[in-house]
Amino acid sequence: MKKAIIWIIIIAFVLSGLTAAVFSQSMVETPSIRKTPPAPVITDAERHAELARRRAAVAERMEDNSILVLLSTTPKLYSNSVSYVYRQENNLVYLTGLKQNNITFVMTKTGGEVKEFLFLPKRNPVSEAWDGKMYSTEEAAAISGLKTIIPSSERAAFLAALKTRSAYTSTEGKANIATGLANVYLLLPSSPRDQTGLREYGPENELSKELSGFNVENARPIFAALRLVKSPYEIKILQHSVDISTEAHMRAMAAAGRAKWEYEVQAEVEYTFRRRNADYWGYPSIVGCGPNATTLHYQLPKGQVRQGDLLLMDVGAEYEHYTADITRTFPVNGKFTKEQAEIYQIVYDAQEAVAKATKPGVRFALLQMTANEVIEDGLLKLGLITKKDGMQFRQWFIHGLGHWLGMNVHDVGDYGTPLAPGMVFTNEPGIYIRPDALEWLPDTPENREFIARVKPAFEKYKGIGVRIEDDLLVTANGVEWMSKNLPRSIADIEAFMAKGPGELPLTASLLPYKY
Known part of the structure; x- marks a missing residue:
């Protein structure tokens, strides 16, 4: 009897060790995932002063x-x-x-x-x-x-x-x-x-x-x-929305390599929003893989997540009525192909140029022209356009540079207003090589010539969609990247993805939340 008890204890010990090992593996976190810092603490006095200031400003006008x-x-x-x-x-x-x-x-x-x-x-x-x-x-x-x-x-x-x-x-x-x-x-x-x-x-x-x-x-x-001009009070709240969104992006990126479907990646994003006490999303999440990344407001995440494809995530959490808006495009298998990297680098360079041009007194139209110039140069070099006429590049860069950000994802404010400290906007250039893009062009001699000349490059890059979007705060000296903690360059994304998957949605939901 004693021997039986001893064996039961030994078996239980071994099994508990295996369970602990499995559980500890399920708790493995990608070391570089940045957990959301605690929410800003705002006293009644601070809130009352802020609301009174706003009411006084309205009354003054x-x-x-x-x-x-x-x-x-x-x-x-x-x-x-x-x-x-x-x-x-x-x-x-x-x-x-x-x-x-x-x-x-x-x-x-x-x-x-x-x-x-x-x-x-x-x-x-x-x-x-x-x-x-x-x-x-x-x-x-x-x-x-x-x-x-x-x-x-x-x-x-x-x-x-x-x-x-x-x-x-x-x-x-x-x-x-x-x-x-x-x-x-x-x-x-x-x-x-x-x-x-x-x-x-x-x-x-x-x-x-x-x-x-x-x-x-x-x-x-x-x-x-x-x-249009955010107070320090508002910036604290908006930064928390950005921080929640940054963690959601990181967790989804880390989990994407194991996912089979787009909705699994989206679930990781929105699970993180809830886990970090966001009010909700600030807009319906966009998670598209492969050719689906070429649809701007793709909202039916039923497609497969395939190794070798790019996955585009445009997602933002809302916290206390203020929303973030961040987009990342990354390779599911962690490594950009040559063609993917060539498109990505153009978009990245455009985003960098816009940030460098941002300073008080500049108008949004100049930032748009800055992005246009970089993207036009890049597309011409790749053979996706035949000339810099200010029009052809719009075949592949089909939206504006960005928008104001705040209580609305597309927030209120006059785009003709010169930039001033406290303004927040999205910097989101993109290139989308839709597989059917050339088929929709009207049948004209000019378009037939255009198609014939860009067709080799089009076939090379067909189905690639890239958008990079960050939330920028205008400061007295230029700009602050509110979403700076999220990997953005090719090298940083590949390094992040190489560290392996973090906790998966179902695993994470069973774990205690600790800051």
């Missing part, structure tokens, strides 16, 4: 004898009676920090005096049972720093008074809101053809039609100008 009304965004329908996860209107968050539905912010400016009001739904046990906890008055005040809070049940009476230019006093006697003012600021479509604006600001647009006798102003240009 309003005409005197004016009222600003911001409505919550309406829930977006996914299917039938199911809505998408609710996401508050950006400008309302920008001024209040509040993300709950059915709130309204009002600000008046008369004789230089500014008053602020918030309409907030009262907590409701039925609503909370279905959709979760609502803000109490105290919680909304603690988040926003706003002092005058009125039940949302009174909003209809307030809007009725506004339309008729009547006096409005809340039933609880907390507030008297001046409504007979000359100017009303609302978020409105920029024109009758602005479909995005009509979709986003339909209720405001309808309200504007009922405001006779007022000078109705579109508040969107005010917010666009203010949001």
